[in-house]
Amino acid sequence: MIKLENVTKTYNKTVRAVDDISFEVKGGEIVAFIGPNGSGKTTTMKMITGIIKADVGKITVNGFNVRKDPLKAKESIGYIADNPDMFLRLKGTEFLDLIGDIYHVPIEKRKERIRQFAERFELTEALSSPMMSYSHGMRQKIMVVAALMHNPPVWILDEPMVGLDPKSAFELKQMMREHAQAGNTVFFSTHVLEVAEKLCDKVIIIKKGHLLFDGTLEQLESTSKNHSLEEIFLELTEK
Numbered sequence: 001m002i003k004l005e006n007v008t009k010t011y012n013k014t015v016r017a018v019d020d021i022s023f024e025v026k027g028g029e030i031v032a033f034i035g036p037n038g039s040g041k042t043t044t045m046k047m048i049t050g051i052i053k054a055d056v057g058k059i060t061v062n063g064f065n066v067r068k069d070p071l072k073a074k075e076s077i078g079y080i081a082d083n084p085d086m087f088l089r090l091k092g093t094e095f096l097d098l099i100g101d102i103y104h105v106p107i108e109k110r111k112e113r114i115r116q117f118a119e120r121f122e123l124t125e126a127l128s129s130p131m132m133s134y135s136h137g138m139r140q141k142i143m144v145v146a147a148l149m150h151n152p153p154v155w156i157l158d159e160p161m162v163g164l165d166p167k168s169a170f171e172l173k174q175m176m177r178e179h180a181q182a183g184n185t186v187f188f189s190t191h192v193l194e195v196a197e198k199l200c201d202k203v204i205i206i207k208k209g210h211l212l213f214d215g216t217l218e219q220l221e222s223t224s225k226n227h228s229l230e231e232i233f234l235e236l237t238e239k
Helices: 041-049 070-075 092-102 107-121 124-128 136-148 166-181 193-199 217-221 229-238
Strands: 002-011 015-025 030-034 056-061 077-080 154-158 185-189 202-207 210-216
Touching (some): 015 041, 015 056, 030 041, 030 166, 030 193, 041 056, 092 107, 092 124, 092 136, 107 136, 107 166, 136 154, 136 166, 166 185, 166 193, 193 229, 217 229
Parallel strands (some): 077 154, 154 185
Antiparallel strands (some): 202 210
């Protein structure tokens, strides 16, 4: 449900953040996108969501070309950015209503989804307060609720566990599994390799804009005498 074909992004005409990468994430898969800081993960995710444009290449989400049919592609995506500090003057309920309006979520469905997510993330009492009063973890949780409220088939999550307490992180991982089991797509970046090892169907490794690996954990482990994802990741990225 996500497909990149020969995608490149260059900044300031000299810095090639993403260099001719191609990969596919299918329905029913949870795929981890891992790499060192500055490897191009966030740039790639922002190109998939249409926040920034690729210089070269084709990106398809849920069958829609991101460049030619951007609204349909974006309607298919639930995106959690790496920074939850936005719209902080709004109350939680006001922010979620704004997102619901943008995605045309009917009022009754909106209320029910907000109720369900708020209970799972223990946010119910905080929704009536301005988001500037929230901790980082609470802001991260409400961004998760906002991203998933319109029930998108494709989840793109940039470091979604950062700032979450253990219970909320557990709930999010359960939701990711449920989403994939329903035939949908989950594509997320993480620096916590144990999460990738326990949660994912496959991993994609990137370094300095170049794709180093795209495959299952079993395939990755077969490339090295070491058995942990951490050791193999360090071998690949330090060469």
